[in-house]
Amino acid sequence: MSLFNLKELKRSSIYFTPNFPSLQTKRYKFSFFKVTGLVILYSLFVALLTTLILILTPAKEILFFVENENLTEKAEQIKEMDERIQILTKQLNAISSTNAKLKYAIMLGEVDSLDSNTQKIYDSLRESSTNKKKIPKEGFVLKAFIQFVNKFFNNDTLDADLIFIQPSKGKVINNFNETKGHLGVDYALKNDSPIFASESGHIIFSGYDINDGYTIIIAHQNNYISKYKHCAKLLVSEREFVRQGEIIAMSGNSGFNTSGPHLHFEIWKDGFALDPYKYLIVEGELNGK
Known part of the structure; x- marks a missing residue:
């Protein structure tokens, strides 16, 4: 017969023969569709029962405790790394800005290397001849x-x-x-x-x-x-x-x-x-x- 022939499946049966030494051996006959239906119903029942247990009881926390702990630890590590990156970025920007200002300040002291525009800026920082300091x-x-x-x-x-x-x-x-x-x-x-x-x-x-x-x-x-x-x-x-x-x-x-x-x-x-x-x-x- 064909493996998926519906008519043949309807007439097919599954036999269960329990064998206990102290009892007389008996043979139980079940139709194929009845066994299939019972397996499906049992699977649905187990799935539904498991879902209810996870929703209504702390079992979910127990089952996923280790996984949640690892995820929490990784999340904290990622957050800490992100904070460090932000701090380092700010420090690098501050250092870059400071170095640029320091380089400019040193350049102002090197009059021989100044062009006309920079010399005007440098002159603006000096005291004017009409406002000299009092000794x-x-x-x-x-x-x-x-x-x-x-x-x-x-x-x-x-x-x-x-x-x-x-x-x-x-x-x-x-x-x-x-x-x-x-x-x-x-x-x-x-x-x-x-x-x-x-x-x-x-x-x-x-x-x-x-x-x-x-x-x-x-x-x-x-x-x-x-x-x-x-x-x-x-x-x-x-x-x-x-x-x-x-x-x-x-x-x-x-x-x-x-x-x-x-x-x-x-x-x-x-x-x-x-x-x-x-x-x-x-x-x-x-x-x-």
Whole structure:
């Protein structure tokens, strides 16, 4: 007969013969469609019962506990990775912006490399000739002496308009050494000690650098710039004008290139680092220029 012949299937029967040693063997006859119907009904009953158990009892939580735990853990890991990526993206953007500003600030100090347009921007940051700073009383005698030397001895090496003062009250622990790449002076300071503007000028950079930490760069007259590195807090903003002796930051230990709380101070002119100790007033005297 054919395997799927409906007439033959109707006449087909399925026999069950249980065999128990203590009982007489009997043979039970069932039609094929009856057995098929019972199997289908039993399957539907089991499926319905399982569904009701999962809906009405905590069995679902028990069955899927391990799977849910793994999914929850993976979801938390994905969320944590996403947060880290967002933080890293913000940090990279901040670093990129800071590096761009720092590069621009350094470029402003290198007058020889400026074009006419950039020179106009740099000139706009300087004080106008009609609004020059007032020399403090204690520095007037020194300024007058410098002007006297320049006038009667034709000495142009001294800048009478610029008188740098100590940027902090800390002790010098590391001097200028160009051969070793140390282009400034280090002052030992406690955390959150005040840092002063060594000379009046405009803030051309106030931000964070990976190596130098929180840094301030001031543009002065006659193409001088001064740098204050490894600060803990910055109290001034870019394009702000500060007076000599004004508190501009608090000392700290920020950045990678530091081994303890201190201030690294630099003086530059025309793109070249100068020995700050030769340009600073110490206890009322100018060290030398």
